[in-house]
Amino acid sequence: MFGRSSSWVGRQAKSKNIHSLDHLKYMYHVLTKNTTVTDHNRNLLVETIRSITEILIWGDQNDSSVFDFFLEKNMFAFFLNILRQKSGRYVCVQLLQTLNILFENISHETSLYYLLSNNHVNSIIVHKFDFSDEEIMAYYISFLKTLSLKLNNHTVHFFYNEHTNDFALYTEAIKFFNHPESMVRIAVRTITLNVYKVDNQHMLHYIRDKTAVPYFSNLVWFIGSHVIELDKCVQTDEEHKNRGKLSDLVAEHLDHLHYLNDILTINCEFLNEVLTDHLLNRLFLPLYVYSLVGQEQVRPPHPRLFIVLQTPTFHQAPTHA
Known part of the structure; x- marks a missing residue:
């Protein structure tokens, strides 16, 4: 004892x-x-x-x-x-x-x-x-x-629950897609790309069905708002005093374009369909194309409120002016 x-x-x-x-x-x-x-x-x-x-x-x-x-x-x-x-x-x-x-x-x-x-x-x-x-x-x-x-095909099951349709790692991250701190926004983009690269069809279909529309809609709206801010900076800076700000805005816009390209080159067909639809109808046509043909520049519409079960609420989402 x-x-x-x-x-x-x-x-x-x-x-x-x-x-x-x-x-x-x-x-x-x-x-x-x-x-x-x-x-x-x-x-x-x-x-x-x-x-x-x-x-x-x-x-x-x-x-x-x-x-x-x-x-x-x-x-x-x-x-x-x-x-x-x-x-x-x-x-x-x-x-x-x-x-x-x-x-x-x-x-x-x-x-x-x-x-x-x-x-x-x-x-x-x-x-x-x-x-x-x-x-x-x-x-x-x-x-x-x-x-x-x-994340890979073996570990994704610890994060994505197919039975409950829950994927906290992804849905919590994208809430900060337009966070005021650039390093947070960059981290969110990295997280989403790492998720999209995992070839798990159940998980990718969940993203398409539950989060792709609101996320890509908010993302494209955010990019469009940034484009308008960049345009205003150019038009109001006749004496070229805001070159530093303009340089930052251009760099940020290029980051957005690189991010969009990274998503598209992953080549997930059904996610690309959702993204390209939003890009075409909410960014390229109303902003880029219309400005080239001389029509009045139209601010992209604020994303509709998608009431979808388990759709995340985005932190600090942009407000319509």
């Missing part, structure tokens, strides 16, 4: 080797003793999550048993529990940063499957973060971009 008791205590003792299964067991013990976030244990929990991440990255290359233990004890649930306690921006930022580092550095698909199982990652994706906080926004969209880089 004493031998078993001694062994139990030993498992809770802090291991001298921080990159080991024993140390992960100790970190698990710390989590179980600190399930509620307080001012006193906030820093301890952040450091514990960081240590767990380091061990998992090490285990990915050296010892798969750490992932066995991580999954057996459902340790990701502790991360989610900490997040749901509204424990403050510091914890949110540190958790998002740590998760981003973790998924960036995992190289073996088996390790990735361990992390993506139990749907905890999707729960983090749909968590109601304070996106008015620039740092939280930056780490969140970076986390989504990192996850999108892991």
Whole structure:
């Protein structure tokens, strides 16, 4: 009996080797003793999550048993529990940063499957973060971009649920397609392209049926509004004092065109049909062609409100002037 008791205590003792299964067991013990976030244990929990991440990255290359233990004890649930306690921006930022580092550095698909199982990652994706906080926004969209880089025919099933028609990684990302911060917009474009490149017909049909029309409609409207802003800048700057602004607007417009080209060259036929229809009728004809033939320039219509089940609401969508 004493031998078993001694062994139990030993498992809770802090291991001298921080990159080991024993140390992960100790970190698990710390989590179980600190399930509620307080001012006193906030820093301890952040450091514990960081240590767990380091061990998992090490285990990915050296010892798969750490992932066995991580999954057996459902340790990701502790991360989610900490997040749901509204424990403050510091914890949110540190958790998002740590998760981003973790998924960036995992190289073996088996390790990735361990992390993506139990749907905890999707729960983090749909968590109601304070996106008015620039740092939280930056780490969140970076986390989504990192996850999108892991998408392939094998991993997409962890994100897209065919039975419930739910794809949080994609639908949450495109809400920020016209975010005022350019780096966020660029990340959203990267995420969408990574999604479109996955040759999973069920997932792509979901995108076409549930999100393509509202997303491409809003995207084309946003590009058209940007074109009008660029045109106004040229027409009102007779003394060429706003060359810097004009240069930025042109660069942004070229980025838009490159993004459209990237989507089209993926060559997903039914997505291309939706996109080209919106480009032709909401951008090329009413703006580019009409201006060339000398007709009065017409502002592209504001996208209609598409009331579609599970259609995302776009953050900071443009308002009709």
